[in-house]
Amino acid sequence: xxxxxxxxxxxxxxxxxxxxxxxxxxxxxxxxxxxxxxxxxxxxxxxxxxxxxxxxxxxxxxxxxxxxxxxxxxxxxxxxxxxxxxxxxxxxxxxxxxxxxxxxxxxxxxxxxxxxxxxxxxxxxxxxxxxxxxxxxxxxxxxxxxxxxxxxxxxxxxxxxxxxxxxxxxxxxxxxxxxxxxxxxxxxxxxxxxxxxxxxxxxxxxxxxxxxxxxxxxxxxxxxxxxxxxxxxxxxxxxxxxxxxxxxxxxxxxxxxxxxxxxxxxxxxxxxxxxxxxxxxxxxxxxxxxxxxxxxxxxxxxxxxxxxxxxxxxxxxxxxxxxxxxxxxxxxxxxxxxxxxxxxxxxxxxxxxxxxxxxxxxxxxxxxxxxxxxxxxxxxxxxxxxxxxxxxxxxxxxxxxxxxxxxxxxxxxxxxxxxxxxxxxxxxxxxxxxxxxxxxxxxxxxxxxxxxxxxxxxxxxxxxxxxxxxxxxxxxxxxxxxxxx
Amino acid sequence: xxxxxxxxxxxxxxxxxxxxxxxxxxxxxxxxxxxxxxxxxxxxxxxxxxxxxxxxxxxxxxxxxxxxxxxxxxxxxxxxxxxxxxxxxxxxxxxxxxxxxxxxxxxxxxxxxxxxxxxxxxxxxxxxxxxxxxxxxxxxxxxxxxxxxxxxxxxxxxxxxxxxxxxxxxxxxxxxxxxxxxxxxxxxxxxxxxxxxxxxxxxxxxxxxxxxxxxxxxxxxxxxxxxxxxxxxxxxxxxxxxxxx
Numbered sequence: 001x002x003x004x005x006x007x008x009x010x011x012x013x014x015x016x017x018x019x020x021x022x023x024x025x026x027x028x029x030x031x032x033x034x035x036x037x038x039x040x041x042x043x044x045x046x047x048x049x050x051x052x053x054x055x056x057x058x059x060x061x062x063x064x065x066x067x068x069x070x071x072x073x074x075x076x077x078x079x080x081x082x083x084x085x086x087x088x089x090x091x092x093x094x095x096x097x098x099x100x101x102x103x104x105x106x107x108x109x110x111x112x113x114x115x116x117x118x119x120x121x122x123x124x125x126x127x128x129x130x131x132x133x134x135x136x137x138x139x140x141x142x143x144x145x146x147x148x149x150x151x152x153x154x155x156x157x158x159x160x161x162x163x164x165x166x167x168x169x170x171x172x173x174x175x176x177x178x179x180x181x182x183x184x185x186x187x188x189x190x191x192x193x194x195x196x197x198x199x200x201x202x203x204x205x206x207x208x209x210x211x212x213x214x215x216x217x218x219x220x221x222x223x224x225x226x227x228x229x230x231x232x233x234x235x236x237x238x239x240x241x242x243x244x245x246x247x248x249x250x251x252x253x254x255x256x257x258x259x260x261x262x263x264x265x266x267x268x269x270x271x272x273x274x275x276x277x278x279x280x281x282x283x284x285x286x287x288x289x290x291x292x293x294x295x296x297x298x299x300x301x302x303x304x305x306x307x308x309x310x311x312x313x314x315x316x317x318x319x320x321x322x323x324x325x326x327x328x329x330x331x332x333x334x335x336x337x338x339x340x341x342x343x344x345x346x347x348x349x350x351x352x353x354x355x356x357x358x359x360x361x362x363x364x365x366x367x368x369x370x371x372x373x374x375x376x377x378x379x380x381x382x383x384x385x386x387x388x389x390x391x392x393x394x395x396x397x398x399x400x401x402x403x404x405x406x407x408x409x410x411x412x413x414x415x416x417x418x419x420x421x422x423x424x425x426x427x428x429x430x431x432x433x434x435x436x437x438x439x440x441x442x443x444x445x446x447x448x449x450x451x452x453x454x455x456x457x458x459x460x461x462x463x464x465x466x467x468x469x470x471x472x473x474x475x476x477x478x479x480x481x482x483x484x485x
Numbered sequence: 486x487x488x489x490x491x492x493x494x495x496x497x498x499x500x501x502x503x504x505x506x507x508x509x510x511x512x513x514x515x516x517x518x519x520x521x522x523x524x525x526x527x528x529x530x531x532x533x534x535x536x537x538x539x540x541x542x543x544x545x546x547x548x549x550x551x552x553x554x555x556x557x558x559x560x561x562x563x564x565x566x567x568x569x570x571x572x573x574x575x576x577x578x579x580x581x582x583x584x585x586x587x588x589x590x591x592x593x594x595x596x597x598x599x600x601x602x603x604x605x606x607x608x609x610x611x612x613x614x615x616x617x618x619x620x621x622x623x624x625x626x627x628x629x630x631x632x633x634x635x636x637x638x639x640x641x642x643x644x645x646x647x648x649x650x651x652x653x654x655x656x657x658x659x660x661x662x663x664x665x666x667x668x669x670x671x672x673x674x675x676x677x678x679x680x681x682x683x684x685x686x687x688x689x690x691x692x693x694x695x696x697x698x699x700x701x702x703x704x705x706x707x708x709x710x711x712x713x714x715x716x717x718x719x720x721x722x723x724x725x726x727x728x729x730x
Contacts, residue, residue: 372684379583386585403586410581412594415679 011035011042018086020470021045022440027085030444034059041442053441054300055332061304061320065331070450073099073328073364077145079461086445087467092454096464100146101328101365101452104465107135107168108157109479112187115222117211117249118286119437121473121480122157128478129162134458136171141460143176150365151179153207153453160188160195169202179367181205183247186233187226193236200240207245207276208233210262212255220254234269243273243426250306251280252299259306260313266430267341274431277306283439283470300442303335306434310337314346322348323434324355328364330447335434338368340401342408342428347401349429351394352381364452366433370409370425378402438466487713489514492566494559496520496549496606497576499527501675502625502701506573507531509705511540513713515571518543518562520555541566549576549602559609568617571712572610574603574624574647579640579677592639599643603650611658620663621712624651628671628727635685644669648723655721664720668708671727674698694729 011033019030019041030043032055039056056062080091089095107130109122142149152172159165159182172180182204189196189206199206210230211221218227237244246266250256259277266275279301281287291298304320311320318337325331338361340347349368350358357377361368368374385398392398405428409421416424438444443466451464455472463472474480493510497503498519504527511517517535521528521544528544535542543562547554563569577599580591603624614620629636630644648667655665672678672689678698681689690696707726710716 372687375682375684382583382585399586403582406582406586410680410682412580413578415675415677417679418683 011040014039017041018445019043020440020443021048022051023048025440025471027087027445041444051441054302055442055444056302057305057308061307065325065335068325068331069359070327073097073452087448087464087471090463090467090472091461092464096449098328098450098452099364100142100149100454100456100462102151102153102454103138103142103149103456103462104153104155104453105130105135105138106155106157106455106479107159107165108162110161111156111158111185112161113158113185113222113224113226114286116286116290117221117251117280119281119284119439120157120469121285123478123480129164130168132164132167132171135168137458138456139171139174139177142456143174145460148176149178150367151181151205152177153181153183155183158185158188160184166198166202169199169204173202179205181207181245183207183209184233185209185226185229187229189236190229190232193239196233196236196242197240200242205243205245205273206237207247208237209247209249210234211249212258213261214255214258217255221249221251238269238271241271243423244271245274245276246272247276247278249278249280250301252301252305256301256305256309259309263310263313263318263432266432267346270427272430273426274433276433276435279303279306279436281437281439281469282441284473287439298439298441303332303434303436307335310432317346318348322350323432324350324358324362326366326433327359327362328452330450332444333436333447333451336362337432338362339430339432340405340428341430342401342404345397345401345404347394347398352385352398352402353377357381368425368429368431370422370429378406438470440470443470486512486514487709487715488571491515491570491712492518492562492568493571493573493712494518494520494562494569494606494610495573495575496602498531498544499524500575501679502670502673502704503575504531504534505675505701505705506575506708507542508534508538509702509709510571510573510712511535511538511542513709514540516541516566518545518558518566520545520547520549520558520576522546522548549606550597552605555606555609559606559613563613569610569613570617570620572607572614572620572622573708573712574606574622576602576606577625577627577643577677579680580637581680581682582637582639584638587637587639595637595639596643596646599640600646600650603647607654611663614663615658615661618661620658620661622651622654622658622663622665623708623712624665624667626651626667626669626723627677628669628725628730631669631723631725632730634689651723652721659720664717666711666719666721667723668704668711669723669725669727670699670704671725671730672698673701673704675701689730692730693727697728699726699728 014032017030021028028043028045030041037059039062040052041055042052044050078094080089080093082093109128215225218225248262266272282298307320307323323335323337326334326336338349448464453465454462455468493515495506498507499521507517532542532544545558624647626647627644629641651665651667
């Protein structure tokens with residue numbers, strides 16, 4: 001007996017954090033442990049026992065990114081004092097470490113799909129559509145608080161079903177807001193070409209949910225075959241040159257091997273500016289009861305597994321090292337790869353800039369701005385690459401890509417406006433974001449305190465998106481009726 | 486009016502500065518011929534502006550590097566207008582490119598259009614001016630060719646060459662009563678000024694006394710005076726119009 005107790009553990013302890021118990025939904029202690037070179041979160045509920053969830057498939061990758069330098073952020077306007085502890089004091093509370101980088105507006109609970117993987121709660125008995133007054137008052141206080149916002153996200157439900165969607169977009173057309181992004185499952189975009197044309201007029205960026213190219217898997221993920229809607233939506237978006245992000249929810253052992261196809265699609269089409277890969281989160285209306293894998297386990301896809309999938313799909317073109325944590329976010333929440341993509345050439349920016357320069361280029365936001373600093377850094381880099389006598393086999397290719405980029409920004413004999421140049425830069429610098437949401441199994445308080453994706457409301461409060469999905473949305477009468485807190 | 490009865494050739498007449506030149510010079514009484522390379526719609530617009538000013542207009546679609554085309558333009562203008570009093574060598578291009586990435590072909594292109602093109606047109610026009618024993622030539626330089634600014638080196642070199650060309654030519658043609666000056670605009674709100682990277686634009690504005698870019702029309706007004714008889718004592722100069730830098 002004593003001998004058994006003294007046996008070595010089969011894991012190495014790394015650190016302690018706090019997670020939640022899927023059954024009682026209380027915040028519980030959790031260890032980060034290494035086993036067989038993989039990294040797990042082991043949360044222990046005094047009442048319901050321990051659970052383990054994979055958070056990284058490669059301990060070396062985890063150790064490299066987990067302590068990557070983070071850009072210090074300015075203090076946020078805290079509206080709540082700490083009383084119950086994170087995540088129950090959201091407002092934000094004074095422990096929150098990140099300013100708002102992306103306000104996320106759920107403007108409706110209406111949806112024209114009932115996806116088995118849906119990670120939100122949307123009540124069906126009482127339709128909710130945000131009013132123009134409510135939306136405007138939120139926009140007003142966000143601008144008052146944050147002064148300017150790089151981008152906002154409008155989501156749902158399915159936001160294209162909001163009967164006043166264009167009035168809302170009109171309200172959001174403020175000089176303090178750099179970009180408006182609108183999520184969509186694509187059905188309305190496929191059915192109503194004129195709607196897409198109008199979106200183009202408003203300068204909206206569309207985030208099109210597109211998870212698989214396989215009809216059978218479409219049915220698994222969405223409950224029906226909606227693939228043709230996706231193709232038609234893409235066709236309409238391309239026709240009106242609407243800047244588009246493909247949002248791909250990836251489920252381990254189901255559609256995760258298709259990620260490379262979506263990267264190819266992004267690189268091939270000018271109007272597709274970026275690809276966001278989100279891991280499957282087993283929470284919410286559908287996802288909470290969605291299982292996959294032979295043993296009906298909730299298999300969590302990790303960021304490093306996604307990176308591995310992409311680099312294997314593009315050997316000698318995209319390397320694992322080309323991805324870096326987004327400087328303003330927790331390394332397990334966001335990883336990003338910005339790439340020059342033109343004339344059939346792909347060149348990740350990471351290979352041009354040093355880590356420090358790259359961090360400076362990225363800043364604390366999601367978007368690269370081809371501003372003065374970027375221009376200066378690019379010019380410095382060109383001189384450096386050109387003058388350096390080294391054995392870099394990519395030297396000529398790098399110079400060629402950079403020259404092509406500059407030639408497009410400043411074409412001979414044609415004068416472009418700053419806005420046109422911004423659009424050309426966007427077209428030629430594509431982005432792959434890997435965004436890992438949290439669910440009941442891998443919720444981590446240390447991640448949520450550094451979240452800049454915030455859900456605002458009329459009471460002038462912000463709630464980090466994952467906290468909102470896991471703790472607040474089902475307590476919000478607009479989206480759910482179940483009182484859980 | 487400054488230019489009553491004069492006849493003028495403007496190269497690059499459909500650009501921002503070129504179209505302003507055609508408009509202002511005709512408003513001041515000159516008949517105006519101009520060339521353009523691609524923009525036919527704009528050429529028609531420029532032509533009608535000249536005619537709205539009550540002057541004769543001739544538009545020629547040809548590159549300044551097309552010797553035959555240029556010869557035809559000059560011959561036809563001399564025939565139609567009876568003489569050529571004024572030439573404004575305005576056509577030019579810029580290519581934004583850092584020094585390490587400029588290839589020989591790009592160097593040649595910029596030098597060809599900005600320097601060789603000016604040479605081809607001037608040579609053709611000067612024959613008429615020498616015969617007339619009078620004339621005025623304005624060559625468009627650039628602030629990039631005379632000041633310490635971050636501009637593409639091939640463009641700066643070509644515009645500096647414009648200055649040298651003008652001075653030597655002024656000396657050589659003085660005996661025929663032909664004046665030659667270079668007008669050196671600073672940052673303008675139209676033309677190649679539009680293609681200036683934001684960083685360079687902001688830097689210029691920081692040091693410019695006027696704290697704004699110049700307007701193509703302001704350059705045209707300046708040229709109208711310089712080519713007029715009132716400016717007869719101004720010769721062989723690099724004349725800056727830069728808002729105070």
